[in-house]
Amino acid sequence: MRLTDFQRIILMNTLSGIGMSFVGIFVPIYLLQLDFSLSIVVLYLMTHHISLLVGAFLSIYISNMIGLVRCWYIRVALITLLFTGLHFLPANRSIVLILGIISGIESAFFWIPYNILTVRKTDEATMGSSLAFMSNIGSAVGLVIPFVAVLIIVSYGYSALFAIALFFILISLIPVLPLRKEKAHFEFSFNSIVNAAYKNRHFILPEVLDNLGQDAGVIWKLFIFTAGLTVLDLGYLGVIGGIVGMIVTFITGFLIDKWHKQKVIRLGAIFTTITWAASYLIAIYLPTPAMLYIVTALRGFAIGIFAMSYGAVMFNRARSDDAQFIVLREIPTILGRVIVFTATLIFISIGHFELIFLMVGLLSFYFWFNNLKVLTEQ
Numbered sequence: 001m002r003l004t005d006f007q008r009i010i011l012m013n014t015l016s017g018i019g020m021s022f023v024g025i026f027v028p029i030y031l032l033q034l035d036f037s038l039s040i041v042v043l044y045l046m047t048h049h050i051s052l053l054v055g056a057f058l059s060i061y062i063s064n065m066i067g068l069v070r071c072w073y074i075r076v077a078l079i080t081l082l083f084t085g086l087h088f089l090p091a092n093r094s095i096v097l098i099l100g101i102i103s104g105i106e107s108a109f110f111w112i113p114y115n116i117l118t119v120r121k122t123d124e125a126t127m128g129s130s131l132a133f134m135s136n137i138g139s140a141v142g143l144v145i146p147f148v149a150v151l152i153i154v155s156y157g158y159s160a161l162f163a164i165a166l167f168f169i170l171i172s173l174i175p176v177l178p179l180r181k182e183k184a185h186f187e188f189s190f191n192s193i194v195n196a197a198y199k200n201r202h203f204i205l206p207e208v209l210d211n212l213g214q215d216a217g218v219i220w221k222l223f224i225f226t227a228g229l230t231v232l233d234l235g236y237l238g239v240i241g242g243i244v245g246m247i248v249t250f251i252t253g254f255l256i257d258k259w260h261k262q263k264v265i266r267l268g269a270i271f272t273t274i275t276w277a278a279s280y281l282i283a284i285y286l287p288t289p290a291m292l293y294i295v296t297a298l299r300g301f302a303i304g305i306f307a308m309s310y311g312a313v314m315f316n317r318a319r320s321d322d323a324q325f326i327v328l329r330e331i332p333t334i335l336g337r338v339i340v341f342t343a344t345l346i347f348i349s350i351g352h353f354e355l356i357f358l359m360v361g362l363l364s365f366y367f368w369f370n371n372l373k374v375l376t377e378q
Helices: 005-023 026-033 038-066 068-091 093-120 124-141 145-156 158-171 174-179 190-199 201-209 212-226 231-258 261-285 289-320 323-328 330-349 355-363
Strands: none
Touching: 005 026, 005 093, 005 145, 005 158, 005 174, 026 038, 026 158, 026 212, 038 068, 038 093, 038 212, 038 323, 038 330, 068 093, 068 158, 068 174, 093 289, 093 323, 145 158, 190 201, 190 323, 201 289, 201 330, 212 261, 212 289, 212 330, 212 355, 261 289, 261 355, 323 330, 330 355
16 A cells, blocks of 8 residues: 555654654653753753754755755764763763753754644644644554653663664654655745744744643653652653543544634643642642642643644644744744743752742743634634
8 A cells, every 4th residue: 555645754753753752751860860960951951952943943954955854864863873872971971961962953853854744744624633643643652662661771771772762763764765855945045034933923922832831741750750759650651641642632633623723722721721730739738659640641631732732723824834934933932941941940949849830830821811813813
């Protein structure tokens, strides 16, 4: 059976997703287990995201010349370098932030081509169900991956985990080889960049704020690890998160295509605020394993609704500007992440790490009252 271009992207994303599911949150945990301070781990994450912004422009410049799929060849080389560096990190601790830079650029070389091809190979009318299908395929295949990753860590160590992850990332290139001729067509002229920014000005502040919940989710996992949960607990949470994610994406994908998108976004934002407020209270007053499990699952449900619905709006908006919109949106997106990680470092320094969860919950109020109509009807 001949695969469609969209099916090729799904298969690539699934295989790559399996590989990244093996490492994912376990890289920051690996740094903590090497006795790096919590502040250094957060600084590593911030370095990753700042480098991602630089990598976004670098990857789009290169993809203009060699094509989008060939950027994933470069990504494989970068992630090989990253995993090699992580392997030797215990003996070379000074390279930790250099690895953060490599990690960010590697991520850009994956996400920029992936987002552009996703926009090109999907339809506006069915964007919600298309994103849900892509997400659920990855969730179903990788449902137990976090738990398997824990078993590998316990039995064979992190180096074996990095090697297995690299294998899946490498073979993920095979399905998309026929798409090698697809190029980005990004215009680097001053006028084209200014025009695209002005045309999409209503997205600037939402792009600063929309990823806060997902980024704070990484910080939450660092918190629960420092609160006494084990790597095995994180594996169980990964499985629970996978199940919750499949339910959320199925429901949300249907609602996006059938209901008013702004209503779904607002519903997700309300749930997100409530669950982040609950996370803050539990972190302060009742950080037991059972409560941490419950609030993590509930918050994953809320963030899933919001992220899926807002993501569908963002992808549909990109149809008129393609690479121009997708790359430029990284500027406010990274700004939001820098704000989160900078605030986290400040809260750690004053001994109130958990305040970051309350801050993220309060910032999500923006989507309760903002006029989302300008995003969905431009």
